[in-house]
Every structure is written in structure tokens, then in C-alpha cells.
Amino acid sequence: xxxxxxLLFSAGGVVSALLVPALLFLFGLALPLGWVTPDYTHxxxxxxxxxxxxxxxxxxxxxxxxxxxxxRYALYDGLQLKHLDRVINxxxxxxxxAGSAAxxxxxxx
Amino acid sequence: xxxxxxxxxTRYRPESDTEPTAQEYDIPLRKEWVVLDGLNHIKDHxxxxxxxxxxxxxxxxxxxxxIVNGEPKLTCATFLKEYAPxxxxxxxxxxFPIVRDLxxxxxxxxxxxxxxxxxxxxxxxxxxxKEEHLQLPxxxxxxxxxSMCINCMLCYSACPVxxxxxxxxxxxxxxxxxxxxxxxxxxxxxxxxxxxxxxxGIWACTFVGECSAVCPKDVDPAGAIQRYKFTxxxxxxxxxxxxxxxx
Amino acid sequence: MKVEYxxxxxxxxxxxxxxxxxxxxxxxxxxxxxxxxxxxxAWFVVFLLLLVNAVAQGPEDYRRFVDWSAxxxxxxxxxxxxxFILLHAVTWLxxxxxxxxxxxxxxxxxxxxVIGVGDLVAWMLASALVIFLILG
Numbered sequence: 001x002x003x004x005x006x007l008l009f010s011a012g013g014v015v016s017a018l019l020v021p022a023l024l025f026l027f028g029l030a031l032p033l034g035w036v037t038p039d040y041t042h043x044x045x046x047x048x049x050x051x052x053x054x055x056x057x058x059x060x061x062x063x064x065x066x067x068x069x070x071x072r073y074a075l076y077d078g079l080q081l082k083h084l085d086r087v088i089n090x091x092x093x094x095x096x097x098a099g100s101a102a103x104x105x106x107x108x109x
Numbered sequence: 110x111x112x113x114x115x116x117x118x119t120r121y122r123p124e125s126d127t128e129p130t131a132q133e134y135d136i137p138l139r140k141e142w143v144v145l146d147g148l149n150h151i152k153d154h155x156x157x158x159x160x161x162x163x164x165x166x167x168x169x170x171x172x173x174x175x176i177v178n179g180e181p182k183l184t185c186a187t188f189l190k191e192y193a194p195x196x197x198x199x200x201x202x203x204x205f206p207i208v209r210d211l212x213x214x215x216x217x218x219x220x221x222x223x224x225x226x227x228x229x230x231x232x233x234x235x236x237x238x239k240e241e242h243l244q245l246p247x248x249x250x251x252x253x254x255x256s257m258c259i260n261c262m263l264c265y266s267a268c269p270v271x272x273x274x275x276x277x278x279x280x281x282x283x284x285x286x287x288x289x290x291x292x293x294x295x296x297x298x299x300x301x302x303x304x305x306x307x308x309x310g311i312w313a314c315t316f317v318g319e320c321s322a323v324c325p326k327d328v329d330p331a332g333a334i335q336r337y338k339f340t341x342x343x344x345x346x347x348x349x350x351x352x353x354x355x356x
Numbered sequence: 357m358k359v360e361y362x363x364x365x366x367x368x369x370x371x372x373x374x375x376x377x378x379x380x381x382x383x384x385x386x387x388x389x390x391x392x393x394x395x396x397x398a399w400f401v402v403f404l405l406l407l408v409n410a411v412a413q414g415p416e417d418y419r420r421f422v423d424w425s426a427x428x429x430x431x432x433x434x435x436x437x438x439x440f441i442l443l444h445a446v447t448w449l450x451x452x453x454x455x456x457x458x459x460x461x462x463x464x465x466x467x468x469x470v471i472g473v474g475d476l477v478a479w480m481l482a483s484a485l486v487i488f489l490i491l492g
Contacts, residue, residue, distance in 0.1 A: 002312045003345035006338055014453075016397050017445040022483035024400050024441055026490055027407055028434030032426035040415050042492045047411050052489075056408065060401045067401075070394035073315045077273055078388050080375060099401065106405050121369055129369055179381075207369040247463070269384060272373050316452060317387045335456030 005069055005093070012066025015059055053107045060103040061096075068096035114138040114189055115196035116147055118159065121207050129207060131198075132156075138193060144184035145173050148199070148211075161211035168325060171261030175211055176200040181263040181323045202266040215262055221278055222260075224304050225286035230297025248293040255288035255333055257326040264320035264330050276309045280320035280330030283311060287333040290340075306341040314338075393444035396437040403434070449475035 030036045046052055072092040076082045113135055121129035134151045142150075145163055152159050163173040166185045173184045178198050189197070205213035231238075264280035271277045286305055290298040305311055314334045321331040378384040403425075410421035424430065453475055454468035 002308065003306070003338075003342040004349075006312065007342045007346070010339075010342075012397075013444075013448050016400075016441070017448040018479055018482040019486060020397065020400050020441050021438070021445050021479075022486040023404065024434065024438050026487065028400075028403065028425065028438060029431070032422055032431060036491060038491055040411075040418060043418075043490065044411050046489055046492075047408050056404065060405065063397050063401050067394040067398035070391050071398075074388065074391040074394070077270060077315060078378060078391065080273060080373070082274065099398070103401065103405055106409055123369070203371075250465075269373075269377060269387075272377070315387075315391070317384065318451065318455075319381075319383055321455075322383065329455065332455040335452065336458060339456060 005065070008062060008065035009069035012062035012064070012069075016063045016066055019059060020063070057103055057107045060107070061100040064096040064099045064103075065093075068092035111194055112138055114147075114193060116144075116151070117196045117198045118148075118151070118211070119200045119207075120159070120210050121201075123209060129201075133196065138189055138195075140188075140190050142189050144175070144177055144182070144187045144189060144197070144199065147189055147197075148184065159211075160209045169259060171259030174202050174261040174263050174266065176203060176266065181266040183261060183263070183325045186325060202262055204266050204268070204272045205262070213262075215265075217275060218260070218262060218265060218279065218282065221282050222285065225278070225282050225301055226297060227282075227285045227289055229289060229292065229295050230300060231294075232296050242294040244293055251293070252288045252291040255284045255291070255328055258285055258288070258328045258330075259326060261325065263323045263325065264328075267319040267323040269317055269319070270313055270315060274309075274313060277313045278304070278307075278310045280314075280334065281328075283314075283337065284328050284330040284333040287337055290337075302341065302344065305337060306345075311338050311341060389440070390443055390447050393440040396440040397444065399433070399437055400441065445479065449479055 026036065031038070047056075069092070072088055075088050075092075076085070081088060114137075116134045116136060117131045118134060119129050120126070120132045134155055136147050136150050136155070139146075145166065148159065148161055148163075152161075161173070161175070163185065164170040165172075168183055168186045171183075174181060175184050176182070176199070177184065177187050178192060181202060184199075199211065201207050201211045201213045205215055205217070208214050258281055260281060262281070265271050268277075268280055271279050283305060286301050289295045290301060311334050314331075316331055316335060318331045321329045324330065374380075378388040407421060410417040425434070450472045454471040457471055459466045459471055459474075
């Protein structure tokens, strides 16, 4: 199991390193502060496009599994909670699965 | 430059002490002296009861690793003058039980090392070779870096994962396994995989990277572990996706 | 802890690892901060999904979402998140991947620095593509 979780973690690490800085800067800072004012129809066309939706779903799922894996080890080592591994695994990977399902519902329907 | 410096050395005498204590020694500060020369001066002239390990004095034997001002170092390659005016803290390697003073017990590593089979493995069916197994310079380059390990244990001392979980196989053992896995003359990578790709093997590593930072031989165990994670993950993927015959 | 750990030295000393061991060394602290960046990666997913949902609902909802994300609390959260995401991107692209990846060109292994430069180019291209798509 571990190799596959690690592959998801790594893939998530790569895509979130490449894409999230620009996306978060645009939507989290530039947009609310009024540095950029994208046209609503253009934005809704781009974000509503099926190809964008599929790419975003991939980004969300991989990023969530990236979080799950890293956070699990942060709890194991950073707080020395390895003896609670069952609860931690359930919280992390269960959370990532639930989040992925929610993202799928939101993005594909 | 002042001509003297203080070494604050950890002492632990198991027959009388319950906790390690620090003892200060005032020694000459000479520009050509390394920390080990300072310890030898103490042993020869000030206090013959001080215990520590050393042998070659030239960064080859790997026995004089200690914690110098909080950093894992080979004391034969660490100059006193770098730390002037002092005092310099000299402690035994962390993450290993202290036997006495600056001597630690690395038996845990010695028991883990053979589990990764760090030797050339050839197929059982093969007849003994009549001549040596030839290797191109480019093939040697593949593993040369990992063959530089001198088992000095600085990487184990710097590794927080090993500090927290003594079952972790650890940086040097995995790097040494990779030294043979990447050798063109070796056929044993499949035999090593079970031990390496276990929960206490590569998957316990979280790439803190300190093992590579403190390595006096630039072995880069952290790199070896991450590379092996990729190899093991690809292998697991193949096992899952491909039919048995095509592997 | 196993007693048979040191069969020949029944009396050895082994200090316990303190809970906040990662405060004792700069490199350990940086490591823990790097691992915590994953929490902000997860937050970004939530934020992105809320945005996509708001845009899909119509211009009214989109307006409301932008106003909400301009509140001081949320701005602060996103500034902190961006710092952590940048820490993740920089460590991942320039320390982790050059160490972990073996890229060969005409049979020779590329040095880690070259892989780092490759990552930088990929990062710039991906960011440019994102900005181009969104701002049109």
C-alpha cells in the first residue's frame, strides 16, 4: 500500500508546486485586492470548461493525497503520535478520500 | 589568536554516574590541531580516564564521530580554531546508547547492516566465473558515490526519524544497499527489496535531509533513499498492472 | 524499548527525545514547517472548490465570494498560505526533486543543478499558462 500512497503524495507534490503558487496568488490575493479584474464571462467560461474541470479535479485529488501523506508523518514524528497510527491514517486518508469525492461532485456535475 | 581553549567534554561512568555530566579541560590552541588532537592531549597529559574512539586520524576509519557544538562531526577533520575562542562542547554521537564518556554502542547498526545484504550477489544457477566481472567506468560511476561510506554513523546521529524510531533501517544501511543495487555486477536487488521497501525501511524516511548535510564523504544517503522510493514504487506499480509473465 | 539492545552493556545511558525536538535545530524547524505546508495545500483545495462553485452559481455569487475573500481574516490566511506554498514549491523543486530524480541525457546522468534549472523553467511555464488562461 505504502508505494501507491507515496506515488500519490509525490504526484501531488509536483502538481501543487507547479500550479498552486500562481493560482493562490491570483485568486487569494490579486483578485480580492483588485490588482486584477478578470471579466466574469471569461472566467466562468474558463472555469466551466469540461477540460478545466477534469484538470482541476486531478489537481484537487492529488493535492489532498499529498496533504494526507505529509500530515500523517508530521503527526507521527513532529508530535510523536506514531502509536495512534490507526486513528491518524483514518483521519488523513479518509479525509483525502472524502475531499476527493466532494471535489468530484462539485466539479463534474 | 588566544593560545588556549576550553573543551567541555561529556563524561559518563556507568559504574558511578546515573546521568552524563560535563567536565571542562583547558588545552593549548594550535592552528594545526583538530578536536581529536585536543582529546588526545587530554588523555596523554591531563586525564587518562577519558574514553573515546579513534584510529586513523585521516577521515577513513570512521570511528571518531562525535557531536561538536551540537553538530555531528568527524573530530579528526574538525579544527579547533574554527570554534575559537570556545568553549567547545564535545558530546557522544546522539541517538545511540552511551557506553562510557564519548563512546557509544553502534551495535544496532551492525545488526541492521547484514539485513540489506551489502555484498555482490550473483544468480544461484550461474557457474562460478572463470575471470573477473568486467565493468565500464560509466557503470562504476553509478554507485561510486555510495561506496564512499565509512560507517561513521554521523547520518544516524543527525536523523530525527532514527531518533524517534529505533526500528528504522537508517540512512547508511540504505545507501550501502543502493551501492550494490546499482552495481552492474550485482544481481541481488530483488532479494534486498523486501527489507528496503518495508515500513521500517525507506518508507519511514521523511526526507529531512540532515543525513546528507552532515556526511563527511558526500554519500548523500537522503538522495539514495528518495531514488529507491521511486524504484520501489515503480516496481509495485508493475506488479499491480502487468500480468505475471510480462514483469 | 528493547533491553537486548546492548547485550554487553547492561548500564547504558539513552536520553529521551523531547516533544519539541524540532525547535533545537534550524534545519529541523525548517523541515517541520515544510511538512506543515501540506495543511495549506489542503486549504487551497477548499478555497479553489468554493471559488469554482461561486463562479458556476452566477455573477452575484461570484461578487460575494470576492468580497468574502477580501475580508482581513481571509486575506491574512491566504498570505500565510502563500508563504507556506512557496516554501513547499521551493523545497520540492530545488532540493527534493534534484536529489531524488535521475535524469539521463545521452547515457550520462544530469547533475542536480541542471534538474533544478529544468524545474525552474517548468514552474515558470506552468505559472505563465495559469495566468494566461485566467486573465485571457
